[in-house]
Amino acid sequence: MRVLVVGGAGYIGAHICKALSERGDTPVVLDNLSRGHRHAVKWGPLIEADVRDVDAVENVLTRYQIDAVMHFAANIEVGEGERDPLTFWDNNVGGVIALLQAMKRAGVKPLVFSSTCAVYGEPDTLPISESEPRTPVNVYGRTKHVVELMLEDVSRLGELHYAALRYFNAAGASPDGEIGEEHDPETHLVPNALKAAAGLGGPMHLFGDDYATPDGSCIRDFIHVMDLALAHLKALDRLMSGAPSFACNLGTGSGISVKEILNAVERVTGMAVPHTISPRRPGDAEQLISDTRLARELLEFQPHLSTADTIISHAWAFHAPRWRHGDADTLPGPA
Ligand SMILES: NC(=O)c1ccc[n+]([C@@H]2O[C@H](COP(=O)([O-])OP(=O)(O)OC[C@H]3O[C@@H](n4cnc5c(N)ncnc54)[C@H](O)[C@@H]3O)[C@@H](O)[C@H]2O)c1
Structure with a gap:
């Protein structure tokens, strides 16, 4: 086609x-x-x-x-x-x-x-x-x-x-590291958490830690x-x-909190994620989790790469060499 x-x-x-x-x-x-x-x-x-x-x-x-x-x-x-x-x-x-x-x-x-x-x-x-x-x-x-x-x-x-x-x-990014997420400006959580861990651009903002969720941060799918x-x-x-x-x-039908993403970034990269707690943003729903039944029924679709650690490993494999290349002096080694 x-x-x-x-x-x-x-x-x-x-x-x-x-x-x-x-x-x-x-x-x-x-x-x-x-x-x-x-x-x-x-x-x-x-x-x-x-x-x-x-x-x-x-x-x-x-x-x-x-x-x-x-x-x-x-x-x-x-x-x-x-x-x-x-x-x-x-x-x-x-x-x-x-x-x-x-x-x-x-x-x-x-x-x-x-x-x-x-x-x-x-x-x-x-x-x-x-x-x-x-x-x-x-x-x-x-x-x-x-x-x-x-x-x-x-x-x-x-x-x-x-x-x-x-x-x-x-x-995430393609598993072979060939392409990945490169928004400019970047507002998405995973690349921003990785960037903060890499010591680029300062601490990231975590918007709201007083939601009625187990760890207080928003939950996304x-x-x-x-x-x-x-x-x-x-x-x-x-x-x-x-x-x-x-x-x-x-979606996947499972929620992952913002704090769980930061923990996964620390696990995968071996580096801490500097962050500051900022006020909630208007319009940020507490939890967004997909019902996946229709996608399963119509498309026989079942995600198989969508765990926090896999997403972050692939995103890190894409970003780290590029940041190391462009920012050789600013990318720290594992903490
Ligand atoms: N990224 C997410 O998590 C997410 C979630 C839900 C929905 N979406 C939707 O998925 C789509 C793609 O998102 P993305 O993250 O890849 O965004 P992106 O900004 O990386 O890609 C959008 C592309 O469209 C091009 N473009 C924009 N306006 C254009 C125009 N008038 N003519 C021609 N090209 C134009 C841009 O140059 C860019 O290459 C969007 O429609 C977005 O609303 C994304």
Whole structure:
């Protein structure tokens, strides 16, 4: 299959390109490189373009005879969305409108869309099933929720055939260390905890240690990025087999607290994680844990790399040599 991967120079998109290529599919990346990295595109062509450019996207779809599209491009930093909502609506919603117009013109119907557990907001019940009300509490979650509504509307007319995958917390790196998480700015826990352990950038912030959880820190459902990639392949195959459009969670069903992640970083790296306790951030739910039954049923998906130690070992194997190379004087040895 030839798959257009929009946002394929970014963290998750690049790992999906690797997985597609490893099983013999051809990923064609379209990315404006606003947040992604040219060096992360290794398994097929890179078309440097903005997804909001309908003509450019249509051109790629026809020129490369694309069979299906995967869409990862979005603004993802929650705080940024609160400060600049219009940019988020423009890119996260406007980007999908343009993509759907291009797909319609080119006659390409299958689409795998990156949604998020942020569509559920602060849910009442755990684990969170797909039937939980979708009441997002921030701009980021609202843009993803609205896109899901739009996909429902467009697919009803038979113009689209989609899977909306609601990821919980993606983390880790490819086990061979070839690619990993390189957001800039980086707001995600695992790379920031590793960075703090490596003595780069000062102590990290732990936001809130007075939640009603066993150790007082928030609990999240961390899914290894290569498990996520596997689920995408299964979702794509399900769409290509003619099954109806669907939305489903991608998580592990188990929660790991922020403090447990810091402990795992210390175990794996042998270094302490300097951190300061900061006030809770508004909109941070106490616990987000996925109900995994639908993913098991529809995709026969079962994560197998998503333990804290495996996630952190792979992330560390990716980062440590790069930091050592770039920051030879600042990377300390084991404590
Ligand atoms: N990282 C997570 O834990 C997580 C969790 C839930 C959902 N998601 C979703 O997964 C997707 C990918 O996340 P990520 O962590 O890989 O983000 P990322 O920022 O690493 O990747 C996004 C990519 O999209 C590109 N892009 C952005 N706007 C574009 C545009 N207008 N045209 C073309 N390219 C554009 C960026 O340059 C970047 O390469 C996002 O849609 C995000 O909302 C991520």
